[in-house]
Amino acid sequence: MTFQKVIAYQTQPRSTRNITADISHIIAQSAIRTGICHIFVQHTSASLMICENADPDVRRDMETYMQHIVPDGDPMFLHQDEGPDDMSAHIRTVLTNPDLTIPISDGQCALGIWQGIYLWEHRTHSHQRRIVVTVQGDK
Amino acid sequence: MTFQKVIAYQTQPRSTRNITADISHIIAQSAIRTGICHIFVQHTSASLMICENADPDVRRDMETYMQHIVPDGDPMFLHQDEGPDDMSAHIRTVLTNPDLTIPISDGQCALGIWQGIYLWEHRTHSHQRRIVVTVQGDK
Amino acid sequence: MTFQKVIAYQTQPRSTRNITADISHIIAQSAIRTGICHIFVQHTSASLMICENADPDVRRDMETYMQHIVPDGDPMFLHQDEGPDDMSAHIRTVLTNPDLTIPISDGQCALGIWQGIYLWEHRTHSHQRRIVVTVQGDK
Numbered sequence: 001m002t003f004q005k006v007i008a009y010q011t012q013p014r015s016t017r018n019i020t021a022d023i024s025h026i027i028a029q030s031a032i033r034t035g036i037c038h039i040f041v042q043h044t045s046a047s048l049m050i051c052e053n054a055d056p057d058v059r060r061d062m063e064t065y066m067q068h069i070v071p072d073g074d075p076m077f078l079h080q081d082e083g084p085d086d087m088s089a090h091i092r093t094v095l096t097n098p099d100l101t102i103p104i105s106d107g108q109c110a111l112g113i114w115q116g117i118y119l120w121e122h123r124t125h126s127h128q129r130r131i132v133v134t135v136q137g138d139k
Numbered sequence: 140m141t142f143q144k145v146i147a148y149q150t151q152p153r154s155t156r157n158i159t160a161d162i163s164h165i166i167a168q169s170a171i172r173t174g175i176c177h178i179f180v181q182h183t184s185a186s187l188m189i190c191e192n193a194d195p196d197v198r199r200d201m202e203t204y205m206q207h208i209v210p211d212g213d214p215m216f217l218h219q220d221e222g223p224d225d226m227s228a229h230i231r232t233v234l235t236n237p238d239l240t241i242p243i244s245d246g247q248c249a250l251g252i253w254q255g256i257y258l259w260e261h262r263t264h265s266h267q268r269r270i271v272v273t274v275q276g277d278k
Numbered sequence: 279m280t281f282q283k284v285i286a287y288q289t290q291p292r293s294t295r296n297i298t299a300d301i302s303h304i305i306a307q308s309a310i311r312t313g314i315c316h317i318f319v320q321h322t323s324a325s326l327m328i329c330e331n332a333d334p335d336v337r338r339d340m341e342t343y344m345q346h347i348v349p350d351g352d353p354m355f356l357h358q359d360e361g362p363d364d365m366s367a368h369i370r371t372v373l374t375n376p377d378l379t380i381p382i383s384d385g386q387c388a389l390g391i392w393q394g395i396y397l398w399e400h401r402t403h404s405h406q407r408r409i410v411v412t413v414q415g416d417k
Contacts, residue, residue, distance in 0.1 A: 002173050002277045004244060034280050036316050036412050038175050040242045042251030044191040050376050052322040052368055057357040061365050062372060064354050069208070069347070076203050079196040087200050090191055094201060098189050098254075099240050101377050103318045103410040105282060110410050112320030115376075132242040132249050134175050136275060136414060138280045141312050141416045143383060177314050179381045181390030183330040208347070215342050218335040226339050229330055233340060237328050237393075238379050271381040271388050273314050275414060 003030035003135040010128055011046065011121035014085070016059045019131075020117045023102075024109050026133045033107045035137015041098040042130045045089035045122045048100040053116030066092050066122075089122035096120060104137055142169035142274040149267055150185065150260035153224070155198045158270075159256045162241075163248050165272045172246045174276015180237040181269045184228035184261045187239040192255030205231050205261075228261035235259060243276055281308035281413040288406055289324065289399035292363070294337045297409075298395045301380075302387050304411045311385045313415015319376040320408045323367035323400045326378040331394030344370050344400075367400035374398060382415055 005026050009017060027037055039048055052058040070091045073084025080086055100117065103110040111117070121127060144165050148156060166176055178187055191197040209230045212223030219225055239256065242249040250256070260266060283304050287295060305315055317326055330336040348369045351362030358364055378395065381388040389395070399405060 002275075004173050004242065034282050034412075036414065038240055038242060040240075040249070042249070042254065044189065044251070044253050049372055050322065051372065055357055055359070058365065058368055061355045061357050062369065065348070065369050068354065070204070076207065077200045079194055079200050081194070087197065090197055091201065091204050094188055094190065094235060096372060097236065097375065101240055101316055101318075101379055103282065103316060103412045105410065110318070110320070112322070112408070114322050115320065130251065132244065134173075134242045134276075136175065136280075137412075141414075143312050143381065177379055177381060179379075179388070181388070181393065183328065183390070183392050209343070215346065216339045218333055218339050220333070226336065229336055230340065230343050233327055233329065233374060236375065240379055269390065271383065273312075273381045273415075275314065 001032060001139060005133050006130060007133060008128055008130050009119060011126055013126055014121055014124050016118040016120050018116050019119050023117055023133060027104055027109055027135055030135040031139055032104055032135050032137040033139055035104045037102050037104055038134045039100045040132045042132065045093055046129045047093045047096040047098050047120045049096055049118045049120050050115050051118050052114050054114060085124040092122040140171060140278060144272050145269060146272060147267055147269050148258060150265055152265055153260055153263050155257040155259050157255050158258050162256055162272060166243055166248055166274055169274040170278055171243055171274050171276040172278055174243045176241050176243055177273045178239045179271045181271065184232055185268045186232045186235040186237050186259045188235055188257045188259050189254050190257050191253050193253060224263040231261040279310060279417060283411050284408060285411065286406055286408045287397060289404055291402050291404055292399055294396040294398050296394050297397050301395055301411060305382055305387055305413055308413040309417055310382055310413050310415040311417055313382045315380050315382055316412045317378045318410045320410065323371055324407045325371045325374040325376050325398045327374055327396045327398050328393050329396050330392050332392060363402040370400040
């Protein structure tokens with residue numbers, strides 16, 4: 001059995017947003033008890049991340065690390081059409097991925113206790129981001 | 140309902156290839172209307188990437204970045220059996236992943252307008268690469 | 279049809295463990311012939327990797343590379359609560375992912391001949407790690 005829903009977020013510039021509750025809500029709506037939930041961002045400069053959900057410094061350090069490893073406006077990049085965060089945002093998305101699949105057990109997101117699902121906006125401006133959520137399994 | 144197909148490509152040395160049309164074709168063959176499409180490269184030195192599909196400079200910069208962050212023939216690597224691109228190709232594959240799942244809506248690949256699916260050959264020679272495509276969902 | 283099982287491992291400090299045989303065993307138990315197998319680590323400092331399975335130097339180089347690209351105890355990190363391997367383990371997990379999906383063909387893991395499935399412990403101490411395995415497809 002398959003259940004699908006599209007959600008959209010207006011993101012904050014270069015930030016992470018905890019979307020776990022919204023995903024849990026869609027899983028509950030699906031009434032699927034055992035299966036998987038596939039989450040997909042329809043963009044090439046925003047991604048999904050499973051991250052520690054207790055200490056906000058973890059996400060801050062994740063952002064610090066990304067800026068360190070993928071410098072904005074690096075002269076090695078040819079593609080700078082939309083500014084210094086353009087190509088770096090594409091690379092950050094490829095390194096962290098626009099797709100994520102999580103298990104469903106007993107009708108719920110089977111995440112570990114410290115895991116949260118985050119939408120990561122890699123551009124330095126706010127954007128509208130569409131996410132397709134597909135739930136598959138047995139009732 | 141499950142539909143599966145194996146496709147193979149003779150790659151160009153260290154290059155990306157847009158395989159979106161081939162994936163769309165398999166989804167159409169499956170006749171599945173709502174679900175997911177799982178794509179899997181059966182190799183450890185080629186990977187799959189969702190990438191911006193309009194400006195070829197984006198993929199060129201992606202390649203430049205990878206060569207920068209994972210230098211070929213780095214003396215820190217012990218495994219160099221097949222040349223300087225051997226270990227770096229394995230690392231590039233782990234960073235970008237051999238598996239990818241995309242949603243299906245209304246019988247089609249539910250990609251964003253700027254998203255393409257690319258097979259990324261990380262070796263500096265041409266190789267035959269096998270990809271298993273599994274479509275799951277409701278008709 | 280969906281089949282789900284939870285497995286747990288007591289890991290060795292900062293090491294990789296080949297779990298391919300255990301995953302194959304669960305697929306056999308499911309009796310599913312064609313489909314996908316989703317594997318998910320319920321932690322934020324251990325991940326899953328498809329890696330070359332013949333030469334142990336490949337995994338050693340993978341570890342060397344990760345220590346090089348994500349230095350333990352880097353002063354740029356604020357989150358160091360549990361020691362120098364705390365934040366680096368979270369980053370390593372995001373770069374390599376806690377989720378992995380592989381195809382099933384003819385009732386078996388459809389891996390390439392050189393591919394193995396590895397659980398990667400990123401902390402420098404042993405931990406108990408839970409993995410949820412969900413098999414979906416047709417009998």
